[in-house]
Amino acid sequence: MISIKNLHASIDGKEILKGINLEVKAGEVHAIMGPNGSGKSTLSSVLAGNEDYEITEGSVDFLGEDLLEFSTEERARMGIFLAFQYPIEIPGVSNMNFLRTAINETRESRGEESIAAKEFLAMVKEKSALVELDQSLLKRYVNEGFSGGEKKRNEIFQMAMLEPKLAILDETDSGLDIDALKIVSHGVNTLKNKDNATVVITHYQRLLDYIVPDFVHVLYKGKIVKSGTKELALELEEKGYDWIKEEVNA
Amino acid sequence: MSSTLTTNKTQDFVSNIAENKLSLWNELTAIRESGLKALSHLEFPTTRDEYWKYSRTTKITKNEYQFKPIPTPSINLSQVRIAGLDTYEIVMVNGFFNEELSSLPKNDVLEIKSFEECTTEELTSYFSKNLDTISNFFSALNTAYFSEGIMIIAKGVSDKPVHLIQYSEGDKVISQPRNLFVTQKNAELSIIKSSMNHNTFNFFYNSVNEFFIGENSHLHYYNLQNYNQGIQVISTNVATQEKNSTFSAYNYTLNGDWIRNNTNVFVKGEHCESNLYGAYQPKEKQHIDNHTIIDHIMPNCESNEHYKGTVTDKATGVFNGKVFVRKDAQKINAFQSNNNILLSNDATMNSKPELEIYADDVKCSHGSTSGQLDEEAVFYLQSRGLSKDSATALLIGAFLGEVVEKIRIPELKEKVLEMYGME
Ligand SMILES: Nc1ncnc2c1ncn2[C@@H]1O[C@H](COP(=O)(O)OP(=O)(O)O)[C@@H](O)[C@H]1O
Ligand SMILES: [Mg+2]
Numbered sequence: 001m002i003s004i005k006n007l008h009a010s011i012d013g014k015e016i017l018k019g020i021n022l023e024v025k026a027g028e029v030h031a032i033m034g035p036n037g038s039g040k041s042t043l044s045s046v047l048a049g050n051e052d053y054e055i056t057e058g059s060v061d062f063l064g065e066d067l068l069e070f071s072t073e074e075r076a077r078m079g080i081f082l083a084f085q086y087p088i089e090i091p092g093v094s095n096m097n098f099l100r101t102a103i104n105e106t107r108e109s110r111g112e113e114s115i116a117a118k119e120f121l122a123m124v125k126e127k128s129a130l131v132e133l134d135q136s137l138l139k140r141y142v143n144e145g146f147s148g149g150e151k152k153r154n155e156i157f158q159m160a161m162l163e164p165k166l167a168i169l170d171e172t173d174s175g176l177d178i179d180a181l182k183i184v185s186h187g188v189n190t191l192k193n194k195d196n197a198t199v200v201i202t203h204y205q206r207l208l209d210y211i212v213p214d215f216v217h218v219l220y221k222g223k224i225v226k227s228g229t230k231e232l233a234l235e236l237e238e239k240g241y242d243w244i245k246e247e248v249n250a
Numbered sequence: 251m252s253s254t255l256t257t258n259k260t261q262d263f264v265s266n267i268a269e270n271k272l273s274l275w276n277e278l279t280a281i282r283e284s285g286l287k288a289l290s291h292l293e294f295p296t297t298r299d300e301y302w303k304y305s306r307t308t309k310i311t312k313n314e315y316q317f318k319p320i321p322t323p324s325i326n327l328s329q330v331r332i333a334g335l336d337t338y339e340i341v342m343v344n345g346f347f348n349e350e351l352s353s354l355p356k357n358d359v360l361e362i363k364s365f366e367e368c369t370t371e372e373l374t375s376y377f378s379k380n381l382d383t384i385s386n387f388f389s390a391l392n393t394a395y396f397s398e399g400i401m402i403i404a405k406g407v408s409d410k411p412v413h414l415i416q417y418s419e420g421d422k423v424i425s426q427p428r429n430l431f432v433t434q435k436n437a438e439l440s441i442i443k444s445s446m447n448h449n450t451f452n453f454f455y456n457s458v459n460e461f462f463i464g465e466n467s468h469l470h471y472y473n474l475q476n477y478n479q480g481i482q483v484i485s486t487n488v489a490t491q492e493k494n495s496t497f498s499a500y501n502y503t504l505n506g507d508w509i510r511n512n513t514n515v516f517v518k519g520e521h522c523e524s525n526l527y528g529a530y531q532p533k534e535k536q537h538i539d540n541h542t543i544i545d546h547i548m549p550n551c552e553s554n555e556h557y558k559g560t561v562t563d564k565a566t567g568v569f570n571g572k573v574f575v576r577k578d579a580q581k582i583n584a585f586q587s588n589n590n591i592l593l594s595n596d597a598t599m600n601s602k603p604e605l606e607i608y609a610d611d612v613k614c615s616h617g618s619t620s621g622q623l624d625e626e627a628v629f630y631l632q633s634r635g636l637s638k639d640s641a642t643a644l645l646i647g648a649f650l651g652e653v654v655e656k657i658r659i660p661e662l663k664e665k666v667l668e669m670y671g672m673e
Contacts, residue, residue, distance in 0.1 A: 090648065102636050105640060142630075
């Protein structure tokens with residue numbers, strides 16, 4: 001589905017990603033872990049097309065296309081979805097209104113008809129129930145006055161509405177209590193199928209009890225320094241990152 | 251430049267206009283003469299005048315203008331009508347009242363008539379009672395040479411809003427409508443003003459509306475400015491409020507080459523509410539200037555002022571809001587803010603909120619912001635599949651929407667949202 005090769009990216013002349021290699025296939029779940037500041041959010045921003053970052057080297061192939069050639073909205077329409085680590089509030093823009101525009105512009109770009117009001121509302125009902133997001137919140141402005149947990153659930157709700165091919169969840173678990181974590185994981189697992197893929201970025205092994213990864217990678221200082229299966233996550237939980245840092249810095 | 255020279259220029263400008271025969275010359279000689287007298291020692295404002303610091307009037311003052319009545323114009327009013335909203339209609343063409351095109355009320359609550367039909371007493375008790383014709387050149391010009399005017403007297407709660415349509419057409423034409431709007435005790439009225447212009451070239455529109463808001467009466471004035479090219483606009487609205495009254499002025503500017511709005515409110519009674527809202531979005535080389543004054547003379551009143559704008563391309567926006575709280579005006583709540591988004595590097599916004607407080611027991615705040623569009627929000631929306639243009643439009647809509655939401659007539663709100671491309 002996506003193949004990242006030797007990806008280098010900088011911001012304000014400072015190199016953050018220093019040669020990322022990652023291959024994700026349809027139907028797979030990959031977890032990316034790593035200490036704070038190692039470049040996990042940078043990687044997701046770069047994949048989503050944030051122009052603040054400059055790509056200095058490397059390539060990203062997504063479904064046979066050169067992903068880096070496309071704008072943020074084109075990437076979204078191709079099927080990339082990023083659940084933000086810190087979803088922002090957008091006062092004055094209603095959740096429903098912008099989602100409907102998003103869906104319709106995506107459909108239009110594919111030469112499809114725009115979504116009927118009834119179909120849209122039915123979909124909203126179904127998908128908000130999936131993440132137990134109160135429908136009244138959706139009539140409000142994007143994330144305005146939402147609690148931390150509601151913001152995260154809103155991200156997964158949007159993911160459910162947009163039905164992406166590749167979902168990147170950037171620390172969607174942080175700030176969630178165990179119940180919310182279960183709800184969010186249930187949502188993600190329900191949306192999973194053989195044709196899509198999920199990259200979960202997390203700090204804690206805890207999430208991986210609920211969203212079980214096929215592969216676990218450790219990102220450190222802008223590189224993937226270790227890859228393994230879900231046992232690697234358990235090992236990290238137990239031993240921390242120091243042994244990895246030592247290996248890398250040695 | 252010597253002042254004699256400037257004065258000669260002013261005299262030329264004025265005497266050129268004065269050659270036109272205007273109605274009510276005799277009936278209102280005294281009043282017109284007060285304007286004339288003021289003009290004789292006023293000069294064109296320049297950017298050295300604080301009041302005109304950011305707005306050059308040379309585009310206006312370099313021209314020679316004529317009045318131009320058009321007795322039977324062909325106007326398609328459906329362009330400005332508001333879907334689903336029944337209103338009375340007053341149509342003025344180049345500053346002259348057109349009774350044929352108007353549809354006026356036939357009831358005891360609302361009286362609408364041209365100045366011709368007013369008694370001298372009616373006119374003299376209101377005309378120019380509000381206005382500073384001494385120091386303001388363009389108000390003095392209107393006072394001396396107003397083309398025609400309408401008087402609206404609301405005696406109770408009006409069943410429908412009044413839609414005032416100002417139509418402009420012609421080359422080097424001056425239009426100087428002068429209107430008096432009176433709400434008597436306990437009356438309620440909404441006035442919607444729409445603008446239309448067609449084939450205008452160097453057209454100068456200089457209107458003055460005076461509002462007299464009587465005790466416990468409520469008036470809402472909606473000014474929709476959506477001009478085609480070729481017209482320079484100075485729109486002056488002055489209101490006095492008596493006790494327990496509400497005056498709200500909503501100013502929505504969508505398009506216009508060069509616009510200067512003066513909105514001045516004198517709150518002369520206790521327990522009044524005054525609201526001034528505005529949205530503007532100058533683009534290309536447009537110049538939109540809003541000057542406001544709220545003068546709290548009496549205690550226990552509240553005023554809310556909120557102007558918001560986006561400035562694009564090489565356009566300029568100006569906001570100057572003065573709030574005075576006089577010595578005896580205790581227990582005043584006065585809020586004022588002006589927020590701007592600059593959408594290009596060549597866009598200019600001059601914003602100056604001013605607060606002058608001479609009372610000690612008051613709650614006042616004012617503030618001004620000018621910034622860029624929130625790039626993070628644009629990225630968020632794009633990451634969901636919205637084009638950059640849609641994302642920008644949504645965010646601008648959200649930004650300006652706050653002051654459009656203030657509109658109290660749902661059908662009108664719909665129309666204005668649509669005009670701004672929000673919905
Ligand atoms: N706008 C920025 N300017 C400069 N440095 C940045 C910027 N954003 C992030 N960084 C730096 O990039 C590094 C990686 O950050 P980030 O991708 O957020 O890490 P993670 O998500 O793994 O915690 C950090 O050292 C951070 O300080
Ligand atoms: Mg991060």
